[in-house]
Amino acid sequence: MSDHFPHVPRIEFEGPESDNPFAFRHYQADRLVEGKPMRDHLRFASCFWHTMRNGLADPFGDPTADMPWESGRRDPLDLIRVRLDAFFELLSKLSIGHWCFHDRDIAPEGSTPAESERLLDAAVAHAEGLQNATGIRTLWGTANLFSHPRYVHGAATSDSPEVFARAAAQVATAMEATQRLGGRGYVFWGGREGYSTLLNTDLAREQRHLARMLQLAATHADTIGFTGSLYIEPKPQEPTIHQYDFDAATCLAFLREHGLAGRFKLNIETNHATLAGHSMEHELQVAAAAGALGSIDANMGDEHAGWDTDRFPTDPMLATKVMLEVLAMGGFSDGGLNFDAKRRRGSFEPIDLVHAHVAGMDAFARGLLAAAAIRADGRFARARHERYAGWDSPLGRSIEDGTATLASLRDHARAAPEPTLTSSRQEVLESWMWRFI
């Protein structure tokens, strides 16, 4: 094991009273919750792009992140290896069992597709060794189809079929890399699959091309025997103004329209939900209701900013709401909680990577415990059940089972008194929530 974080010990659980910044206050990997270890409920992952490749530049300023392991190194293969070494050391010290990557995070783009494939191959070979040595697994991989200038007009939705072909090549190679690393899933985030103005855009045609790419990817997965889950990650905008994968409902309708429902699930990200004007729990429930809640990109936005700030999710209330949905669906199958999150620009020391992950893991451990306590208590489930009790009457059943007609309901309404309604009790429910946090 490398020694790029020399002053960071292996992080252990010390309990809620601990003042040690290098300890978990809530995350206890082996602690059983609803009969399953915390580690399996939460299935934490860290993402290579933010953790190792994000220099913390912003539109007004240069990178600030201090990455001492990179200093003095120029050779691409050398850089590929040292970054992976530092990453796996960090994950081991944090007891994070999974990671996620884009092809271009772990290896740079070469001057030809063949050279890019060679570089990626070297990165995958090195990562494979580190996975074997540490037991850390790949949660999911993906292809970066948004950074290179050739994708300025989109990848699958580009006006150029040559660009589509380049993107397809990248997807095939990235999926094979993910498979080689035993990845549990493969993600499509449509970074530039959208448009800036309809004056030059054939929206219907672009959407058919996006569906074609997904169909080709599903076929490729079957051809190579990739058995992991395929996910779409909704996001309403940024970088494009109008993005085709706007939110969970839009993605589900798109999948159904193009015969892809059942083949793709969703990877729901908190800050994307809020950018779409939804709460995270709304997006999770929409996905879960369709049987398509696959995985989660755990981060959070900033209440003061209207863009994708990707902050580490340090809010226990948010984590509780997320974990309520995860427990309600019976836990993850292939998915997990991927910290698609970055430090603030001012938190530029390597040690801040440790603090950020510990804060996110502790918040989610609290969220898991609170969600389990809420379920054991049962008062929210009872309140929800009682609210809909009227639907168990003969009238409610006749509507739900389809035996009522508009005419029969009119006969009923003419004879019945004005309906009596009950309070929604929102405020008391909200104050109950805080009792569990």
Ligand code: XUL
């Ligand atoms: C961008 C985003 C991506 C995806 C993977 O907002 O979330 O990092 O998670 O491409």
Ligand code: CO
């Ligand atoms: Co994401």
